[in-house]
Amino acid sequence: METKKKLISDAGVRTDGRRWNELRPIRMEVGQLKNADGSAYIEFGKNKIVAAVYGPKEVHPKHMVLPDRALIRCRYHMAPFSVDERKNPAPSRREIEISKVIREALEPALIAEDYPRAAIEIFVEVLQSDGGSRVAGITASSLALSDAGINMRDLVVGCSSGIVDGQVVLDLNDTEDKEGSGDMPVAFMPNLNQVTLLQVDGIYTPENFRKAFELAITGGRTVYEMQRKALLDKYFGSSPSETPMEAEE
Amino acid sequence: MSAVKKNYVVETLRKAQMVELLAKGKRVDGRSQDEMRALKIETRLIEKANGSAKVSLGNTQVIAGVKVATGTPFADTPDKGVLMVNAEVLPLASPYAEAGPPDENAIELARVVDRGVRESEMVDLSKLVLIAGKSVYTVFVDVNILNVDGNLFDATSYAVVSALRTAKIPKFEADGDKVTNTGKLMPLPVQKTPVSVTMARIGSVIVVDPTAEEEAVMDARITLTTDDDDNICAGQKGEPGTFTPAQVMEAAEKAIRKGRELRSVIKEASG
Numbered sequence: 258m259e260t261k262k263k264l265i266s267d268a269g270v271r272t273d274g275r276r277w278n279e280l281r282p283i284r285m286e287v288g289q290l291k292n293a294d295g296s297a298y299i300e301f302g303k304n305k306i307v308a309a310v311y312g313p314k315e316v317h318p319k320h321m322v323l324p325d326r327a328l329i330r331c332r333y334h335m336a337p338f339s340v341d342e343r344k345n346p347a348p349s350r351r352e353i354e355i356s357k358v359i360r361e362a363l364e365p366a367l368i369a370e371d372y373p374r375a376a377i378e379i380f381v382e383v384l385q386s387d388g389g390s391r392v393a394g395i396t397a398s399s400l401a402l403s404d405a406g407i408n409m410r411d412l413v414v415g416c417s418s419g420i421v422d423g424q425v426v427l428d429l430n431d432t433e434d435k436e437g438s439g440d441m442p443v444a445f446m447p448n449l450n451q452v453t454l455l456q457v458d459g460i461y462t463p464e465n466f467r468k469a470f471e472l473a474i475t476g477g478r479t480v481y482e483m484q485r486k487a488l489l490d491k492y493f494g495s496s497p498s499e500t501p502m503e504a505e506e
Numbered sequence: 507m508s509a510v511k512k513n514y515v516v517e518t519l520r521k522a523q524m525v526e527l528l529a530k531g532k533r534v535d536g537r538s539q540d541e542m543r544a545l546k547i548e549t550r551l552i553e554k555a556n557g558s559a560k561v562s563l564g565n566t567q568v569i570a571g572v573k574v575a576t577g578t579p580f581a582d583t584p585d586k587g588v589l590m591v592n593a594e595v596l597p598l599a600s601p602y603a604e605a606g607p608p609d610e611n612a613i614e615l616a617r618v619v620d621r622g623v624r625e626s627e628m629v630d631l632s633k634l635v636l637i638a639g640k641s642v643y644t645v646f647v648d649v650n651i652l653n654v655d656g657n658l659f660d661a662t663s664y665a666v667v668s669a670l671r672t673a674k675i676p677k678f679e680a681d682g683d684k685v686t687n688t689g690k691l692m693p694l695p696v697q698k699t700p701v702s703v704t705m706a707r708i709g710s711v712i713v714v715d716p717t718a719e720e721e722a723v724m725d726a727r728i729t730l731t732t733d734d735d736d737n738i739c740a741g742q743k744g745e746p747g748t749f750t751p752a753q754v755m756e757a758a759e760k761a762i763r764k765g766r767e768l769r770s771v772i773k774e775a776s777g
Contacts, residue, residue, distance in 0.1 A: 329746075342581070350613050357610045364746030435582075439625075441741075451748035455728065457741030458625045466738045466758055474751060 264433055265422045272433065273302075277426040280416075280476055281387075285397065285487035287404050295405025297487070299397040302430055303387035308397035310405040313375035327372035331360035333394055335383040355391050356381075362395050362415070362444040362454035368408040377407060388434035389417045395444045395454065396484055403488060411446035413453055414484055416477035418443070418469040420459050425468045427476045443473035447481045521723035525709040534719060535564075540760060542715040542768070547664060547775035549672040557673025557694075559776065561665040564717060565655035570647055570665035574675040576636060576685055577644040587634025588644040591620035591666055593651065593658075600654040614744065616649070619663045619702070621740040622731035623647075626700035629670060633695040636680040643678070645670075645694070656717040659729045663702040664768075668776035671696055700739060701769045702731040703761040707749060712757055714764055728754070730761035734769065738762070 265271055273281070281302030290296035293309035300306075316322045333356040337344050348356075359381060367377065379402070381394040392415025399413040419429045420439035434440055439459015445452045461469060524534060531538065543564030552558035557572035579588060593616035597605040608616070623629070634643035647669060649662050674691040706716035706724035716724060726747030731740040738758060743749065749757065 350617060353610050353613045354617050357614055358742075358744070361744060361746045365748045445751075446748070449748075450750060452743065452751060452754055453748050455741060455743040455749070455754060457730070457738060458621050459739065460625065460733065461738045463736060463738070463758065463762060467755065470751070470754060 262436075263422060264436060265424060265426070271421070271426065271430075273430055277424060278472065278476075280428045280479060281430060283480060283483055285400060285483060287400050287487050287491035293401070293405070295401040295403065295407070297397040297400035297404060299393050299400075301387070301389060301393035301396075302428070303385055304383070304390050304393045305385040306390060306394050306397050307382050307384060308394060308401040309380045309382075310377065310398070310401040310407065311380075312377035312405070312407070313372040314378070316374065316376040321376075322374050325373055326369035327367070327374075328376045329360055329364050329367065329369060329379070330376060331356050331363070331379040331381070331398075333359050333381040333383070333391065335386055335390070339383050339386045358454055358456065359391060359395055359398065363398055363402065363413055365451065365453045366399065366409045366411050366413045366446055367402065368410060371408045377402075386431070388429050388431040388440075389442065391415065392417050392442045392444060392454075396480060400484060400487060404491065411448045411451075412481065412484055413444055413446055414477045414481040415442065415444035415454065416473050416480050417441060418473040418476065420461065420465060420469065425465055425472055427472050439469070441469045441473055443470065443477065445474060445477060447478055517723055520719070521708070524720065524723055525711075528708060528711040528713070533713060535717060539711060539713045540764065542660075542764070543717070545664070545768070545771060547668050547772065549668050549776050555669075556675045557669040557671075559665045559668035559672065561661045561668065563657060563661040563664070563715065565653055566651075566657060566661045567653040568649055568651050568658065568661045568665045570649045570662070570669040572669045572673045572675075573646045573648070574673070575644050575646075576641055576678055579635070579639065579642040583631075584639035585635055586631040587629075587642040589620075589624065589629060589631060589647070590645070591616050591623065591647045591649065593619070593649040593662055595651040595654065595658070599651045603651075603654065614742070615658055615662055618659060618729055618740065618742045619649075619666055621742075622663055622700040622702050623666060623670070625739040626698045626731065626733040626737075628667065628696060628698045628700050630695040630697050636678055636685050637683060640683065641680065641685050643675070645675075654718060656719070656721045657704050657715050659704040660702050660715060663700070663731070664772055667699060667701070667772060670694055671699070671773075671776040698733045699769050699773055700731050700733050701765040701772060702729055702740070703764045703768070704729040705757050705760060707747065707753065712753060712760065714760060728757045730758060732762050732765035736762050736766070
């Protein structure tokens, strides 16, 4: 509203120097935590997130057991020092909601029927938050799940888009997330072409809604290539493609 | 829990039956894919609340109450009033509901409805400031779910919107750094009417306003909220299922179209 500072310059450059369709620098690494059955670390801009998977394991309490498939649990949590003002470490309503949507974004990819009566637990810890932490968390969790050897139909990759200064842009950073006028996190299974998470806030004309949604999918496909490479690096040394993955447009 | 019973055997059988019916363009209760259940909105029924509304959507019943006071603004929005939506599924609402603090389903419900109200800028929060950074109006909307029969998202959203539209709140005045109640009443600065439309994907068909029976077998859920200008201002996909990108666009189109119809109903009922 009114006299807000501009987040995109007249030349089309964003606060961190990117164009509208560019991702932030991304780095992923698989298998950092030795105790977990699977783990992954992701840096997505200034986001620093670690994801770990335990399972399949016994279900506690027993009455939660599902007779025909695994019980999937997910906890998304932000470290108290991950944001500008110290965050109370107790789970907030936001974190409870995000834990739920992350779980529901990953569950379609898991072949939970292969693990009846078992639990699979996914932990996402945001060490530093920079806008788009849920989608980066999903990308990392999906890597951790495959690192744990859980049977999956596809990887799940997350990417967000949004509206900044009236324009549809890819991958909002912290400032754009807080001061921009809309944020649309999307997660999907790239090979099956199925959307597993969609959240919308902000004001989107029908045309901008379509544009933002398609942009998030396009961005996600780029992230997917890096995600795939991170897995190949872990299990086959360096991956076949030798060009280093850059956050490209 | 979700207050909807999920039974694996019955669920599978029911789903097969529903998918078969849907292929013929029918639903179990005789509605078409894009048809809402009967919507009834009553407002101003709780005298002690500043605003209230009871919504029946088929057999789903919810009641929303608005309570307004003064308090300190959030640190990151010192020049805006505070508005918060809370929801609770009462233990009397379903044989499967349990007493206790809101679980993840109730939290998601409240946050999705809150997002629709907030992002559409339904209430002009900048007009609810008494002393910038120090004292603002705090608007709490609490929703009690009285009977669960599916689509709590829309019933809650319509109740919250109707209660806010009809609220008469105490007028406060700031004198220096003292805030006093003038004893007069005023309406909330309402500028938009957000309308949420919740849809369920069952097999390859997307139906609006799912009943509890349909929710028990649905693959995935999506809620999209539109404002008076057909903008989409909030959305949430739910449940561990998926949508194809084309289905997301189909849902957006339905949300806009149904939103227009419902907006006039809500506006009339809470005029």
